[in-house]
Amino acid sequence: MTPDISLSQVPAHARHGSSIGRPLTRREGVLKVTGVARYAADNHPAGMLYAVLAASRIARGRVTCLDVPAAMAHPGVVAVMTPANRPALALDPDAKLHPFMFRLDLLQSDAVRYANQPIAVVIAETLEAATEGAALLAPRYEALPARVGLDAGESFVPPVVGVGHPAEQLVGDVEAGLASAARRVDATYETPAQYHNAMEPHAVVAAWDGDSLSLDMPSQGMAMAQARLAGLLGIAPENIMIRSPFLGGGFGSKGLIAGPQVLGILAARLVGRPVKLVLRREQMYGPVGHRPPTRQRLRIGAGADGTLTALAHHALITTSTFDDFFEPAADASHTLYASPAIATSHTAVRIDTGTPMFMRAPGEATGSIALESAIDEAALACRMDPLAFRLKNYAEVEPISGKPFSSKALRACYAQGADRFGWAGRPLAPRQMRDAAGMLVGWGMGTATFPALMFQAEARAVIRRNGGGVVEIGAHDMGQGAWTALAQIAADAVGLGIEQLEFRSGTSDLPDGGIAGGSAHTATAGMAIHAAGGEAVARLAELAMDDARSPLFGAGNAGVVARDGRLFRRDDESRSESYADILTRAGLAQVEGRGKSGGDPAAQTAYAMHAHGAVFAEVKVDPDLGQLRVTRLVGAFAAGRIINPRMVRSQYYGGMIWGMAFALHEEAVTDRRSGRMLNANLADYHIPVNADVPEMEALLVEEHDPHVNALGIKGVGEIAITGTGGAVANAVWHATGMRARRFPIRIDDLV
Amino acid sequence: MSSLSYAAPATVDEAIGLLAGASGLAKVLSGGTDLLVQLRSGRTRPALIVDTKKIPGIIGIREVDGGFVIGAATSGAMIGEHAALAAVYPGVVEATNLIGSTQVQGRASLAGNLCNASPAADSVPAMIAAGATAVIAGPKGRRTVPVEQVVTGPGRTSLARDEFIVEFHLPKRAPRSADAYLRFIPRTEMDIAVVGAGVNVTLDAAGVCTAARVSLGAVAPTALLVADCAAALVGSKLDEHALAKLDLAARDACKPIDDKRGTIDFRIKVAGVLARRAAAIAFERAAARS
């Protein structure tokens, strides 16, 4: 069994009475293990009908015929929504008023621009009738040749990549650096299209009441969904109520409202009754985003002593024909390795696919597996141990910007991870290790990194005379543990034990909790809560310090500390007063505070902000069959202050499994002729099963960051994918001598 | 409410009558795990489903004349739990335990796994190697055919539309007989075989193979019974020479396709390796049953 060391460590920054840092179990755990937790599709308002999508079987062309009469004739079918009768919209779904407004397929025409695009919606009294009705539509098409893959057309330089970064960045003279290098690597890696595949299919239960709309819908960003819907539907955002208490996984695919969810809402409008629409699994391979395929060329130059002289990283990516999302894969080379010359660049090809989207570590994951493989190749070229090579090129400042890091405990990650894994003594050459059963054994490593981001959020905190408190924020729990971690921050923010705190979240009528993405939700929502709690406590403190009857009277500049429902004089903790006493004397039922959060532009200008980690992998390969198993994974990560080590460890484990799957399992295969996916299901699109998962350890490396935010929080949700994919690929090389240049690694390549 | 009819007949004759009288496509449901997936994908759109689970005897395992009779709709889970069967036909049981997940095995049946006619069905090479026969009921009575003659191509069987399998027979074992099944999948669990190999052998007192059956799955349109593989084993104690002949015969028998799960060359290579390894296990088991 994995030793539980990380959980027994008391973080050095934990203070007496603090909830932050405690390894609490999930506060919503009981609801989830009893089946009581209500996910969107579990709702069933009175009079509800079922809507089922019909999706395109072609990737490009148009729908020429839908047999609507046949569907309507089926018993139980109430309506068929097609471009002919879809309720009017206030905004063209193809309008793009800002870069984060992605175009949606809402039956605006008969045109088909990717396989699995929604082409009609059948609404019926039962799920079975709606399903049969959708089949009876028997669409006919006029198909054009599908454009598939990275070589389908002319490439171009995208205007920006990711969230508005330049497509090309350069420091120093890469060509000169390469020319002067004693050792060079020039390698091209391919990564496939991948799909988020949250266990919970996208769903919506929509009920209209006049111009008010009630929605049960998984969302990683309720306020953004509200705004998007308000624009499309021509109603006020506050007329839209979204309940999203639990997401059955998001991973980026539920960050923005998806077209099929809007179609469910329009179906409810069409029939004048509540409607439930749940995507079938195969329909999740098209209209709800994916990670695009990449072809990445890495050119690395190094001196004879292993010092980098140049690092060039180019990524060719695909995007859809009708919208702009550009996976920032090459940006992975900006932060990790010191080099006098770095060039990153992107080109893109438009193909007949649904628009790609943010998928857990977008850019970082794709770029990392190529970069970490190439760094391994460079270490080999320099005949150096891969860890020694990475340490040799350790970045003391962010290479692309020259900025100092706000904090960076990567050396400690390397040291602790290597020590726990037992890296020392690893033979440099491949195919040197075998286990007792004759399996080839290989060890590999990779460096992990992910930016520490901050978005914007708001929160409200109330401290009550009865000694309790309430904190409200429209935050999102998609499994990362928001119900627990944010409540821990909230308890500290209002100076109460977590049991005395009522934490409200998960609905859109609460203060805007921002978006659960970019590994920034705990920091962003947490800082809003911190600020709101701080304001409520400040109100209490004013009441007490201004009141001669209070033991805190005149505390003034010395200030007070809030803890366990009391305020203490900071300079003399023997003088304190309970919240109840302060409010009772003031004749108040409660005090309230509101808080906002957002990144600090001054700090962001001055510092590069990233979490870091090191991942070590062991694989075993059957020399006759090539059958490959990851047998051990050890990750050591430094991500600022850890709010809940139990949940953080789970995030790291999940990320490491995703990284392993990137190297070995996940791949969407598209038929070159039809443009249709050949494996749009969970049997053929492989995500790891329990037996694929090795013994894992995640070490939580202590790190204090005074700059990222007042709480010192970086993100933990995505970082562990990075580094892991490369570590596994490098271990495969070490076991077999075969260098993976395309992912997932194919077993037949190993034999 | 529906264009689909469903019937759960109580006798074999009633089931045959329903199949014979169906106005459109009629499908037999034994376990249902493949049928439900096909219904969902629209790959099959039957007018009638004949659920055989209510027919007495169609679920269950009986020991008859030293052999076994397995009802056609017996779930994989029940087969996996049958200690006597596992002792005599470990290869059949281990193959059945590889059909999908444990949950799938809770419903999936041998008849379904066979009649779905996938080249990669796990139980089929093991059943063929074991010398299993299928009892097929139809309007003209019952006929018994070797399992290898049931499937004629991907998705196709030799059953008439008014016929269905009621049970399988596994013959009485000679002493020092045993079987084994191995498959190769990319994922550690829950995957479809890239290659499957079933080997069944009988040894004499000296450990020399006197009879053998070798079957390969997923390397041709149907599971293969490979006589040359058997010939490689008979008369040997599984020395390196016999293994090499077996490996070569297995490779020669393969007519695989190229797909995402494996290239032709890879499948052929794996077939040889798996045949060797399955033979080694079968020999070891047979020797232990003396």
Add this chain to the structure above:
Amino acid sequence: MSFPLSLTINGVARNITLDDPRVTLLDLLRERLELTGTKKGCDRGQCGACTVLLDGRRINACLALAASCDGATVLTIEGVTDGDALHPVQAAFIAHDGLQCGFCTPGQIMSALGLIDEGQAGDDPERVREGMSGNLCRCGAYAGITEAVLDAQRRLAGQDGRDAS
């Protein structure tokens, strides 16, 4: 055409008249009987989110026609808790953080109950992982799931007075 069905669900005998043979056991539970704890992740037996115990054996409820389950006994996640007390498997999932988003969790727990009852895995993490491989978890909570199953199994064995080691 209507189909009378007798099912015992979570200890309660139910007589159901089904108007449609296409209804699966999963959709019967979720859409007609308000037992939404059982989840639909793929509807094709590929993810295990709909795992229930049918006559004591774990199955994918999406792969069983409701009509075909006539006379059966069904246990769903809603029937696992003993009053207000969590079943040891449920408690172990919380203690070992064997869940993240929670969507696969009811299926994981039903599968764990089946696995423990089958008694094939012993105290071997490798065999537990194998036996739990019909239940996908996209969040990647597998380490906690395996620990939870082993822990609960030991506790249950102890309760039965068997050797817990």
